[in-house]
Amino acid sequence: MAVSYERAIWEGASLEEANNALRGKAECYKQLGRYAEASATLGRVRMFALLPEERQEVLYQQELCHFLAGDFAQSATFVGEVEPASKDILLLHALALAYAGKFDESEIFAARFISWDGESPHLQALLDLYAGHPVPRDHTTALVLSFLPPAGHIYNGRPAEGLLSAGLNAVSVAFTAASLLSGYWVTGIVGGSIALNYTLMGSIERNAALVEAQxxxxVLEFGDRVREFLAQTLKPL
Known part of the structure; x- marks a missing residue:
C-alpha cells in the first residue's frame, strides 16, 4: 500500500490527492510499527493546503509517531502547535514532555488530563510525583572530583569503576616516578605524559559521560512512572 501511495504522488497527483496519499502512506508505516518513517512521511505533507482541523490532525500524528519512535525531544516540539482539544492529546503532551525532561510543562498537562472530567482525587498524588522529578548531578562538581580518582566515579555512583580508574592512574604515576628516579628522563616525561593522558583525561571524560547518561x-525512568501513574488514574475507583 505504501508503494501505491508513493506512486500516486509521483504520477502527478493534485495537491489534495498528494496530501491524502502521504497521509495514507504514513498510516501504513504507523500500522507496521515503522514510526520514524511515518513521521518523516507526514513531514512531507503540504500543510498550507489543509483545513485547520486537518492540519491539527497531521501535527498530532507527527507528535505521536515521534513519541512512539522514542524521539521524545522531537515529539515535545509539537506540543505548542497541537491544540489540547481532547483527553488523548493532553495525555500525549504530558508524556512527551515528561520523557523529554520538561517536567514543569508536563505536570500542567498531566493535571489537566486527570481533571478532564472534573476534579480528580489523584491530583495531590500527581503533585507529589512531580515534586520528586530527577535533578541532574552538578557538572562542575563532577569535573572537579574527576581530578581526584576515584572521587568522581563515586559521585556518579560507580565506585568499582572508580577504584579501577584510581589503580590505572596510580600505575601511570608510579611508572613516571620510577623512570625519572632511574634517570630515564625522556621515558619518564614522554611516557608518563602519554600514560596520564589516557588514564586521567580518560577518567575526566568518562565522568562527564556518566553525568549525562545517568x-x-x-528522565526515562521518571517518564515510565508518569505513564504508569496516569494509566492508573483511568481505572475505576
Missing part, C-alpha cells in the same frame, strides 16, 4: 536514564 540524567538521561533517570
Amino acid at each position: 540524567h538521561r536514564d533517570s
